Amino acid sequence: MEIRKGIAVSPGLAIASAIVLDSEQFRIPRRSIEPRETAAELARFQGAVQRALAEVRGLRERVATDVGEKLGAIFDVQDALLTDPRVSEGICELVQREHYAPEYAVSTVLRGYAKKFLSLPNRYMSERVADVYDVEKRLLRNLIGAKRETLGTLRDPAIIVAHDLSPSQTASLDRSKILAFATETGGRTSHTAIVARAMGIPAVVGLKNITSDVAGGDTVIVDGNHGLVIINPDTLTIARSREANERFRRMERELGDLRDLPAVTLDGHEVKLWGNIEFPHDIETCLARGATGIGLYRTEFLYLDRGEDPTEEDHFQAYAEAIDHLKGLTLTIRTCDLGADKFTHLSGEYDERNPFLGCRSIRFSLQHIALFKTQLRAILRASALGPTRIMFPLVTNLKELRQAKMLLADVREDLEEEGASFDADMKVGVMIEVPSAAIMARHFARECDFFSVGTNDLTQYALAVDRSNECVASLYTPGHPAVLRLMKTVAEAAHESGVELSVCGEMAGDPIYIPVLLGLGVQVFSVSPATLLEIKKGIRTITMDQAREVCDRVFQFDSDREVDAYLGEIARRRLPEMFA
Amino acid sequence: MASEEVQIINRQGLHARPATQFVETANRFSSRVAVYKDNQKVNGKSIMEMMLLDAERGAVLRIETQGADAEPCLEALVQVVRHFDKNPKKP
Numbered sequence: 001m002e003i004r005k006g007i008a009v010s011p012g013l014a015i016a017s018a019i020v021l022d023s024e025q026f027r028i029p030r031r032s033i034e035p036r037e038t039a040a041e042l043a044r045f046q047g048a049v050q051r052a053l054a055e056v057r058g059l060r061e062r063v064a065t066d067v068g069e070k071l072g073a074i075f076d077v078q079d080a081l082l083t084d085p086r087v088s089e090g091i092c093e094l095v096q097r098e099h100y101a102p103e104y105a106v107s108t109v110l111r112g113y114a115k116k117f118l119s120l121p122n123r124y125m126s127e128r129v130a131d132v133y134d135v136e137k138r139l140l141r142n143l144i145g146a147k148r149e150t151l152g153t154l155r156d157p158a159i160i161v162a163h164d165l166s167p168s169q170t171a172s173l174d175r176s177k178i179l180a181f182a183t184e185t186g187g188r189t190s191h192t193a194i195v196a197r198a199m200g201i202p203a204v205v206g207l208k209n210i211t212s213d214v215a216g217g218d219t220v221i222v223d224g225n226h227g228l229v230i231i232n233p234d235t236l237t238i239a240r241s242r243e244a245n246e247r248f249r250r251m252e253r254e255l256g257d258l259r260d261l262p263a264v265t266l267d268g269h270e271v272k273l274w275g276n277i278e279f280p281h282d283i284e285t286c287l288a289r290g291a292t293g294i295g296l297y298r299t300e301f302l303y304l305d306r307g308e309d310p311t312e313e314d315h316f317q318a319y320a321e322a323i324d325h326l327k328g329l330t331l332t333i334r335t336c337d338l339g340a341d342k343f344t345h346l347s348g349e350y351d352e353r354n355p356f357l358g359c360r361s362i363r364f365s366l367q368h369i370a371l372f373k374t375q376l377r378a379i380l381r382a383s384a385l386g387p388t389r390i391m392f393p394l395v396t397n398l399k400e401l402r403q404a405k406m407l408l409a410d411v412r413e414d415l416e417e418e419g420a421s422f423d424a425d426m427k428v429g430v431m432i433e434v435p436s437a438a439i440m441a442r443h444f445a446r447e448c449d450f451f452s453v454g455t456n457d458l459t460q461y462a463l464a465v466d467r468s469n470e471c472v473a474s475l476y477t478p479g480h481p482a483v484l485r486l487m488k489t490v491a492e493a494a495h496e497s498g499v500e501l502s503v504c505g506e507m508a509g510d511p512i513y514i515p516v517l518l519g520l521g522v523q524v525f526s527v528s529p530a531t532l533l534e535i536k537k538g539i540r541t542i543t544m545d546q547a548r549e550v551c552d553r554v555f556q557f558d559s560d561r562e563v564d565a566y567l568g569e570i571a572r573r574r575l576p577e578m579f580a
Numbered sequence: 581m582a583s584e585e586v587q588i589i590n591r592q593g594l595h596a597r598p599a600t601q602f603v604e605t606a607n608r609f610s611s612r613v614a615v616y617k618d619n620q621k622v623n624g625k626s627i628m629e630m631m632l633l634d635a636e637r638g639a640v641l642r643i644e645t646q647g648a649d650a651e652p653c654l655e656a657l658v659q660v661v662r663h664f665d666k667n668p669k670k671p
Binding site for chain 1: 592595596604625629631632
């Protein structure tokens with residue numbers, strides 16, 4: 001079993017066998033043969049080997065004559081691989097004993113070897129993997145030949161694993177049989193994401209090397225709610241995923257009922273339930289799930305996957321598109337949060353020992369003022385088109401907030417002089433995601449319009465835990481009393497000064513924390529599109545008195561275990577169907 | 581059965597080209613060829629397994645041949661390893 005993390009671009013969960021499309025777009029189905037066909041299939045395989053060998057030898061000669069003997073000799077390795085007795089034994093064995101079709105046997109055996117190459121410590125040797133892939137492709141091309149199967153005639157439901165999906169490929173898909181997509185590329189232009197959402201199937205993109213890690217026929221789970229792909233899951237994981245899937249579908253069925261209902265507690269206290277997005281077109285999904293605004297628009301994707309900085313127009317187009325989708329609902333744009341685990345060609349210039357404590361986020365912006373001003377100009381210009389708010393990430397001291405606001409004022413003056421229109425009252429918020437900002441919240445509250453608590457970073461910094469490090473990941477929970485106390489400090493400061501309190505971290509999307517956040521007086525829950533409905537349901541099944549009671553109780557515990565166990569118990573009692 | 585230990589002396593170790601030379605030579609004989617490095621054992625007629633052995637310069641290989649032409653086969657293979665960098669052309 002192998003778990004891979006990518007970017008969730010379309011919600012839902014699917015379990016099925018994979019069809020892998022490599023860059024040459026071969027479809028390698030896990031096809032079985034009848035035992036009586038074995039001899040014929042083996043002969044077909046041998047024929048393909050002979051044709052592949054002839055190709056390689058022809059190439060060798062041509063290159064040797066044209067370019068020189070030395071380069072021609074490069075093909076000797078492929079020659080040797082095609083005649084390798086262990087390789088052909090392995091393939092023939094799968095055909096004879098397991099009744100695999102030769103295509104599938106070739107793919108299984110060669111990708112098995114490729115994985116071994118990739119794990120070699122010697123870099124020169126691990127790069128030989130290219131020869132292995134090349135031989136695989138050559139054999140497949142000779143095996144499949146003209147009778148290459150198309151995606152239009154799938155017999156069984158399947159998950160498509162590909163480098164990227166081209167529009168012509170998706171156009172030819174048998175949509176009734178495709179359950180999910182998992183692709184290697186995934187930028188804001190990701191065609192896969194758009195198609196998946198339109199088809200209403202889960203998709204995860206940005207999965208490096210997924211086409212070589214998954215072999216056609218492998219069982220794969222695509223979790224479009226959390227951006228995970230699980231390769232060859234064990235039975236327990238499959239069972240859990242099926243359960244989660246069942247729950248998700250039940251919730252989906254309630255969509256019609258829940259979508260248009262307000263996020264209001266049993267005793268009539270209404271909160272704003274907003275969505276977190278990465279691309280403007282994510283807004284469709286948010287609105288379809290009843291979001292009434294966007295509490296976090298991550299703008300990093302404008303900077304990633306490109307060799308140059310986005311222009312003001314690139315920014316503006318994206319924001320304008322988002323505002324257009326929102327039809328009058330509020331858009332909260334977070335300025336660039338680059339650094340740490342997200343790099344552009346620019347931020348990659350630093351070799352940092354400790355990137356999470358390094359030049360990231362607002363620090364990066366304040367050191368690259370031209371880049372930052374470009375974004376500020378675009379945000380201001382977009383604010384003329386519809387309700388827009390701006391927020392600054394990872395602020396650790398008042399000076400940073402003041403500097404950022406000063407730059408914003410500069411840009412406003414410039415725009416005024418140019419006669420450009422913008423919202424003169426655009427709200428400015430601070431993300432509270434560092435303990436220093438939480439502790440100093442009272443002071444920040446005097447100089448901004450709203451707080452948005454980024455619980456992921458706040459938890460990581462408060463507990464000094466990198467949750468992607470599996471040795472310490474279990475120490476990571478926003479239920480830690482220290483994190484909760486920081487949040488209480490922030491909440492009190494917000495309420496005192498009348499600053500709106502929003503939570504946009506994953507904590508807001510976890511149903512067990514609903515009573516705590518309501519109890520702390522959180523006004524905006526901003527969550528990923530996939531969890532919008534669950535959270536709305538959770539909010540609608542509790543009264544404010546109950547929430548405050550749970551919240552008070554939680555602050556009496558001294559360990560994260562007690563907190564999470566207690567909140568889990570309460571949630572199971574309140575929402576049994578969600579935690580079945 | 582014949583067997584001999586031989587050290588990899590060329591700079592790049594048992595990289596693709598030497599490995600190819602080795603298996604091409606091995607396949608000219610009918611004997612079975614086993615190659616040992618540390619506690620790994622691979623088939624000396626398989627380029628895939630030889631490359632995955634990942635033998636770098638200084639590594640000691642034990643070559644073991646078994647069959648009718650075991651002796652000449654071993655002799656030829658030992659020569660190949662000793663002269664890896666010296667005969668870049670196909671033998």
